[in-house]
Amino acid sequence: MGVMTTTTTEAPTLSPADRCxxxxxxxxxxxVLPGGGDLLFCGHHGRQHAAQxxxxAVEIHDSEGALADA
Ligand SMILES: [Zn+2]
Known part of the structure; x- marks a missing residue:
């Protein structure tokens, strides 16, 4: 007890409405950034920034494997 828990939400899935x-x-x-914010990228820019x-990022959702070989 006494341990501060943060609300964990379902891993946000990307929708067609999400834009680079x-x-x-x-x-x-x-x-997903340590502060809780997040960045969205298309495949092109995702690959361009993959190393960074x-x-x-504390978590990267790569729904289509765009960064698999980046
Ligand atoms: Zn882009």
Whole structure:
């Protein structure tokens, strides 16, 4: 007891309404940041930032395997 718990939400899934923060294309990569914010990327920009995302993100949702070989 006494341990502060944070509300864990279901892993957010990407919907067609989610857009890449960089270019506005449909996002297929979501990177969750330590502060709780998140970044959305299309495959192109997800790959472009893959190395950086893996360093900073606490969780990466890669729904279509866009970063698999990035
Ligand atoms: Zn993009």
């Amino acid at each position: 923060d960089r270019c506005g294309a449909r996002a297929i990569v979501r990177a 995302l893996r360093q900073v």
